[in-house]
Amino acid sequence: MWFKKRKDKKEKFPTKAISLEEVRSAIHTYSKDLPPNIPLKILIQDDLSLDYTLLAPILKAIPEKNYYMSKETYDLFEEEDxxxxxxxxxxxxxxxxxxxxxxxxxxxxxxxxxxxxxxxxxxxxxxxxxxxxxxxxxxxxxxxxxxxxx
Known part of the structure; x- marks a missing residue:
């Protein structure tokens, strides 16, 4: 039996301007597909910025700006906040x-x-x-x- 080597294809997404509301909507969409035992915190990195590798497939892009989320309350903020x-x-x-x-x-x-x-x-x-x-x-x-x- 011959096995084909699976290539891990990471889709490349363009960087573009994405609003806070668009990111919030993508987070909501992402959270609907999460298993019940997986918290939304997996989207949040140590510095409280969002992990766009998880949101990019929904947004079809990587946001130009960084957005930050509270790990405790899940409130979303722009860089200046x-x-x-x-x-x-x-x-x-x-x-x-x-x-x-x-x-x-x-x-x-x-x-x-x-x-x-x-x-x-x-x-x-x-x-x-x-x-x-x-x-x-x-x-x-x-x-x-x-x-x-x-």
Whole structure:
């Protein structure tokens, strides 16, 4: 029996301008085909940039710009806002640890917006420095967001 050597053909994709919304749509499409035991985090590299080798077949291109995604909340950001993705991850991890330790939310008491109280996180040494923006805890799965609830 003769076996043909399989050639690994890596398709080459052009680099072009791709909007944040197009990338977000490609991520959504990609996530629909993921097996349930594989987290969306596989798209996110250590520096929080996206792995375009996985998205290129959907986008039919490689984006000219880098996009960044929070590993904790899956929020997507452009290059100039990548610091927000890093801050989201830091604060989300601290909030999760605070809840695990105290069984309560680290929010300002009686705050209807559920603003994260950095002082409470600092008291348990869960953050080293305060981010330069406000964060709020959503009703959904106690995720952290930068958007103030209405």
């Amino acid at each position: 990548k610091h927000i993705a890093h801050a989201l991850d830091q604060v989300q991890q601290a909030v999760d640890q605070y809840i695990a330790q105290t069984k309560e939310l680290p929010v300002i008491d009686h705050d209807p917006y559920r603003k994260v109280n950095f002082f409470k996180l600092e008291q348990l040494n869960l953050i080293n420095e305060r981010p330069e923006m406000d964060f709020y805890i959503t009703d959904q799965e106690q995720l952290v967001t930068t958007e103030k609830p209405k």
